[in-house]
Amino acid sequence: MATSPPTDMPTRPLISAAVVGRANRGRVLQALFDLGPTSRAELARYTGVNRSTITAIVQPLVDNGFLLEGAPLPAGGAGGKPARPLTLSPTASPIGAVQVLQGRVRSALVSMTGDILAQDTRRLPVTGRRAREATDAIGASLEAVLAAAKRPPFGVGVAVGGMVDTDRGSIVEVNLAPALDGLALGPALASRIGLPVLLDHHPRALLLGDRWFGPGRGISTFAVLYTGEVLGGALMLGGHLHRGPAGAGGELGHTFVQVDGELCRCGRRGCWETIATLDWLRRRAAEAGLPDAARISTAKLCRLAAKDPAAARLRDTYARNLAVGIANLQQTLAANRYVLHGDAARGGEPFATAIQQHARDLVPEHPGGRPTVVLGGDDDRAALLGAAGLVLSDQLQFTV
Ligand SMILES: [Zn+2]
The missing domain is CATH 3.30.420.40 (ATPase, nucleotide binding domain)
Incomplete structure (x- = not known):
């Protein structure tokens, strides 16, 4: 038997004022991270939050030392109170x-x-x-x-x-x-x-x-790739870090790039990891007769490539193998910007450019844009x- 809800049940708005307040505060703080020193008026324009709400959000943060208020800037032609830019305090709670x-x-x-x-x-x-x-x-x-x-x-x-x-x-x-x-x-x-x-x-x-303090600052959609012994990655999509249920998403290294390809350490075949990690690179370097193949890194390979045509060919193939997975991500998610970390990043700008060129050749036209491959900062610090x-x-x- 169906039961009716009691008539005196309180009605609740879909989103509470507290949730809206927290979201607005997050937007204002994000803007301060992204823009650096910013006046209240600029914050209002950038976030679409009205001036009085901005004041209500920032004043307690100035009072408790989370934000610093800079020296007044000269007033504009229209007169009025001079703007005092706000900035995050280096002595706020760490x-x-x-x-x-x-x-x-x-x-x-x-x-x-x-x-x-x-x-x-x-x-x-x-x-x-x-x-x-x-x-x-x-x-x-x-x-x-x-x-x-x-x-x-x-x-x-x-x-x-x-x-x-x-x-x-x-x-x-x-x-x-x-x-x-x-x-x-x-x-x-x-x-x-x-x-x-x-x-x-x-x-x-x-x-x-990268998002808060590095090359992803102010960018709402981009991907990070970490290469080396393993291949991993993460995605920022429309301002949200994509995790998947309980953080189980983002196993980019085990996406398939070759049906029935080489055996992966995960037990399946043809994963991206089987062609785009140091294990693959070292085996191929040994086959090509490159010196110290068992310990070769992308940085060493790039140095060798300047004088050894076999190393130059392997460098190009490795760049293409990394680009294959990027091309798949580009087709699926149009993340557009791919930040390299780990071993491949130590190949420097020329290697990042080589990966980018292959990714663009593999995805010549995409309505979302062209993939760009850039270097992340120092891995440990990042x-x-x-x-x-x-x-x-x-x-x-x-x-x-
Ligand atoms: Zn695998």
Whole structure:
């Protein structure tokens, strides 16, 4: 039997005022990150939020030291009050950032302006069943940098080079670090330090590092590719970091590029990883008789290519193999801008341009635009800034 709702049930608006307020605050703060010093009037124009709301949002942030108010600019011809540009304060509450690497943990204290204020690196026990020791090492490293904070930190972001369950804040699997598999690192750190802790996959942290503080600043749609022993990536689409359910998306390295191709370490065949990682490059370098093939990197290959035609051919094929996956992403998502990190980025501008040219040849015409391949900043710094970006994105309701 159907039941009718009680007639005295309160009606609720679809979106509450609190949600709108939080979204507007996020837009204003995002604009300050993207534009640098900005007057209230410019903020109102850029975000589409009215002046009185802007004032209501920024005044408490000026009062509590999160924003600084610059010297008055000369008034315009129309007279009125001179504009005072607002900027993020380098002494506002900082953010804790952690990078969990194979055998090592790095922590940093990051300011709102993207400066690294303190750093700590220590060994991480990763073999056998040593989850407790690993958690202690990560916790101690984090505490060492948080001790340098002059104001209570906003929270802590953790970038992990492996599969992560972002809902539970736990590590699913890290290659060659079995002690970390299944570790509920987020909750363990949160209870140890009493701050919110966010965990995510390393390429997604690189993406946020680029978005907040690097070549993705002010750009709402772009992709990050990390290459080396493995091939990973992350996508920013329309201002949102794409994670998939519980952070399971973004396994770009295991998208298929060749039906029934070479066997991948994941057990399937023809994954992008089978043709666009160092393992492929080193095998082909050995076949081509290149010197020190077992340890060759993209940077070394590019140096060799200047004087060795076989190295030049391999360099071109490797660039094309990387471009194949980019072409697929371009066709599917039109991300347009692809930021390189890891080994391929150390091939420098000429190698990025070679990848870009192949990607453009593979996707000669696309209504969304032409793919552009650019270099990301220093990987370690980008990962730490990106770990901090995880907290910013969460706290500020990051939307563009
Ligand atoms: Zn695979």
